[in-house]
Amino acid sequence: MLSPKIIDIKEDYPGFKTYTLRHSLRAKPGQFVMVWMPGVDEVPMSIGWQTDTEFKMGIANAGDCTKAIHEKIKVGDRLGIRGPFGKGFKLREGDKKIVVIGGGYGTPPLLNLAQEAVKKGIEVLAIIGARTADMLIYEEEFKKLGCEVMVSTDDGSKGCNGFCTNVMEEALKNHKVDSVYTCGPEVMMVKVAEMAKDNDVNCEVSLERYMKCGFGICGQCCMDDTGIRVCKDGPVLDGVEALRLPEFGKYHRSSSGVRVE
Amino acid sequence: MNLSVNFCGVNFPNPTVLASGYLGVTGSSMANCINHGCGGVTAKSLFMEERLGHPNPTVLTYPGGMINAIGLCGEGIKKAGHEFELYAKQCPDNPLIGSVAGHSIKDIVECAEIMDSYPVDLIELNFSCPNVEDEMGRPIACDPIMTENATREVRKITKKPISIKLSPNVPNIGMIAKHAEEAGADAITAINTVGPGMLIDIYMRRPILANKVGGIGGQGIKPIAVRCVYDIYKNVKIPIIATGGIINGRDAIEMLMAGGSLLGIGSALTYHDMKAFEMITKKIHNFMEEEGFEDISELVGLAHNS
Numbered sequence: 001m002l003s004p005k006i007i008d009i010k011e012d013y014p015g016f017k018t019y020t021l022r023h024s025l026r027a028k029p030g031q032f033v034m035v036w037m038p039g040v041d042e043v044p045m046s047i048g049w050q051t052d053t054e055f056k057m058g059i060a061n062a063g064d065c066t067k068a069i070h071e072k073i074k075v076g077d078r079l080g081i082r083g084p085f086g087k088g089f090k091l092r093e094g095d096k097k098i099v100v101i102g103g104g105y106g107t108p109p110l111l112n113l114a115q116e117a118v119k120k121g122i123e124v125l126a127i128i129g130a131r132t133a134d135m136l137i138y139e140e141e142f143k144k145l146g147c148e149v150m151v152s153t154d155d156g157s158k159g160c161n162g163f164c165t166n167v168m169e170e171a172l173k174n175h176k177v178d179s180v181y182t183c184g185p186e187v188m189m190v191k192v193a194e195m196a197k198d199n200d201v202n203c204e205v206s207l208e209r210y211m212k213c214g215f216g217i218c219g220q221c222c223m224d225d226t227g228i229r230v231c232k233d234g235p236v237l238d239g240v241e242a243l244r245l246p247e248f249g250k251y252h253r254s255s256s257g258v259r260v261e
Numbered sequence: 262m263n264l265s266v267n268f269c270g271v272n273f274p275n276p277t278v279l280a281s282g283y284l285g286v287t288g289s290s291m292a293n294c295i296n297h298g299c300g301g302v303t304a305k306s307l308f309m310e311e312r313l314g315h316p317n318p319t320v321l322t323y324p325g326g327m328i329n330a331i332g333l334c335g336e337g338i339k340k341a342g343h344e345f346e347l348y349a350k351q352c353p354d355n356p357l358i359g360s361v362a363g364h365s366i367k368d369i370v371e372c373a374e375i376m377d378s379y380p381v382d383l384i385e386l387n388f389s390c391p392n393v394e395d396e397m398g399r400p401i402a403c404d405p406i407m408t409e410n411a412t413r414e415v416r417k418i419t420k421k422p423i424s425i426k427l428s429p430n431v432p433n434i435g436m437i438a439k440h441a442e443e444a445g446a447d448a449i450t451a452i453n454t455v456g457p458g459m460l461i462d463i464y465m466r467r468p469i470l471a472n473k474v475g476g477i478g479g480q481g482i483k484p485i486a487v488r489c490v491y492d493i494y495k496n497v498k499i500p501i502i503a504t505g506g507i508i509n510g511r512d513a514i515e516m517l518m519a520g521g522s523l524l525g526i527g528s529a530l531t532y533h534d535m536k537a538f539e540m541i542t543k544k545i546h547n548f549m550e551e552e553g554f555e556d557i558s559e560l561v562g563l564a565h566n567s
Contacts, residue, residue: 001321003464034317038465042317078464080318212331213320217530219284219305225347227293229284232534255313257286257305257336 001036003078007054012137015061016105017070018048021079025055029113030088030206030236033057034214036080037073041065044211044231046183047084048108049115049141058108058137085214086235089113089204095178097123099171101164101192102138103184104130109206110183111138111145118145125150125171129164129184133157165191172199179203180239190249193239203239207248210255220255223247262549263556264542266300268500268523269422269447271356271382275300275542276517276557280504280525281360281385281426281450282306282331288347291357298539299526301356304345306387308362309372311337316471321460326479326506327528328458330472333362333390338375349380356382358424364393366401366411370418377419385424385502386415389453402428402437402453409440416445424448424502427493429455429482434489435496442497450502450525452489455482479528482506487519494520494562508532510544517545517557518564 004023011017025033027047035057036042043065049056061070073079089109091098098117100110107128114124124147130136131154142149151159152167160167165188171177172195182192183206196203209221209230216232223230224247228237242248251261266273278301279285279294285305294302314334321328335341338361348357359381363369369386376384388402388411401407402425412425425441427434429452438449454476460469468474486505493501503521506528507513513524529537545557554560 001318001460001462001469003462036318036465036469038462038467040316041471080462080465080469082318082321212314212317215322215531216534217283217527218320218331219286219290222284222287222290222293224287225289227284227287227289227291229290253286256311256334258311258340 002081004081006073006075006077006079009073009075012058013134016058016135016137018056018058019073020054020056021081022054023081024052025050025084027055027084028088029116030109031084031086032235033081033083033085034211035065035069036082037065037068038080040068042080044208044214046109046206047112048138049112058105060105062105082214086231087233089181089206089236091117091120091122092179092202095122097125097175097177098179098181099125099127099168099177101127101168101180101182101184102129103164103188104135105137106184106206107137110181111141113181114142114145114147118147124148125175127152127164127167127171129153129167131155163188165195168192168195172201177201182206186249190243193243196239197243204236205239205242207235207237207242209252220253220257262546264546266522266557269383271422273300273356273523274354276513276522276524276545277526277538277541278358278502278523279303280527281387283527283530288344288351291348292351294535294538295352295355297535298542299355301358302348303358303360303385303525305335306333306360306362307335307338307341307372307376308333309338309368311335311340318469318471321469322479322531323460326477326481327531328460328470328475328477329454330470330475332472338372342379345379345381358383358385360385360387360426362387362390364390366394366414369411370414373415374418377421381421383422383424383448384419385426385450386411387426387453389426389428400428402426403431405433405437405440408437409444412441412444412446422447424450426450426453427489428453429485429489429505435492438493439496442499446499448500448502449493449497450504451493452486452505454478455485478506479531480506480508483508483512487515490516490519490521491564494565507541510541510548513541513545514548514560517560518562520562520565522561
């Protein structure tokens with residue numbers, strides 16, 4: 001267990017904060033860490049940004065653990081960290097243009113992927129979606145990297161009125177896209193993976209499941225019907241492979257192992 | 262050369278068995294282990310009731326081993342049947358061991374009765390949970406008489422082979438195994454985790470596990486497991502599923518020589534991931550070839566001849 005110090009906290013909107021931790025994580029984009037809030041819980045969290053000396057995590061107030069982090073953790077405090085774990089996104093040799101599609105607070109690992117892609121000279125189109133304009137995250141950060149950015153909001157308060165899959169449809173028509181990477185609500189990722197498959201474009205999706213060990217031994221995050229482990233064989237999966245899993249976009253399991261629709 | 266094992270009349274194509282508590286939550290997860298070369302599987306221990314387990318952190322590694330306090334989470338025996346059926350359909354040639362736990366002998370018997378109706382080849386009894394009927398709250402596996410009584414009660418309600426999983430945290434594991442045998446057990450599984458132990462984070466200034474204490478497994482406990490299996494083999498005639506800190510093929514052969522017939526594989530996954538099963542079987546095969554053994558049963562208990 002590592003316990004790096006928090007050196008910066010930025011509130012992106014009420015209910016979502018980006019935490020900067022001083023630690024050289026050296027994770028591959030798409031990998032995750034287990035974040036321990038002492039006395040509460042430990043949850044998997046994606047990496048939003050990395051430098052040689054620090055990394056950032058975008059954390060939504062979405063459960064007991066993240067609520068406690070939002071309420072109690074201040075600059076100078078520490079968080080427990082295990083990892084990085086899992087299989088990250090794969091940037092393919094020869095890809096010239098990629099699209100990253102983030103829905104809501106699924107966006108952070110795609111920013112870290114864009115960071116890496118830009119370094120390799122790959123052009124990035126970032127499509128980010130949120131419920132309202134206020135809840136859009138990392139638009140500026142993508143722009144600063146030199147990515148083209150398109151946004152969509154469910155209520156039409158900014159960008160395209162609707163879902164980011166509508167924007168993706170347009171993007172695939174107007175651009176020559178080599179690969180698509182997505183993270184967000186699972187129903188959205190199902191649509192993205194299907195659209196990529198129909199257009200014969202390489203696609204990767206990033207999944208989330210209830211986890212305990214984080215390194216592939218406890219079996220808590222296994223998916224039907226192949227039994228792949230999200231924490232070890234994922235969290236990033238090939239889109240076509242994910243579409244074959246009957247539970248993708250349909251159900252997950254609670255901490256006891258009971259199916260939740 | 263033969264590496265298959267006839268264990269209580271059940272045929273295992275190779276001696277590796279997924280140990281209880283590892284990857285045994287769903288049928289497809291257990292089938293995935295078989296696809297990676299595992300001989301048979303043990304499902305996660307189930308209670309009568311659904312259990313959420315402890316909050317995280319629940320599993321941690323440290324140099325030399327692993328500590329866990331999952332809190333025996335599970336969906337409860339009544340809801341778990343479909344996972345067993347799914348596995349049995351996908352892997353008809355790889356035996357399935359159903360693991361049963363409870364807070365009292367009555368609980369365990371009730372749970373074992375339901376397990377008996379599922380497509381499991383053996384029933385493993387996890388006697389390591391604190392027993393509410395004992396005034397000290399000791400696990401059944403820590404007392405020879407309680408182990409004997411619990412085994413006898415389960416024996417009455419099933420014709421399937423039963424294996425008693427024993428705790429190493431006793432002064433006399435061989436004697437406890439003897440009591441289980443006399444009460445009608447068909448096999449012994451040994452060992453469960455050692456401890457409990459604790460890890461403290463010095464910057465957070467508190468124990469790391471949410472439950473504070475947890476069972477120790479992994480590489481560091483192997484000598485304890487080898488000694489326990491050796492003691493049990495000396496005391497009983499029934500076969501043993503040897504488990505505890507088997508990391509590689511060498512450890513596996515050591516366990517066979519101590520007296521294990523089958524090998525419970527768990528912590529090896531931490532080191533070699535899903536390749537562990539095939540790697541271990543292959544090493545045993547190569548060792549037998551080099552040393553002139555024809556059947557894996559020739560290795561079982563060999564260290565007792567010296």
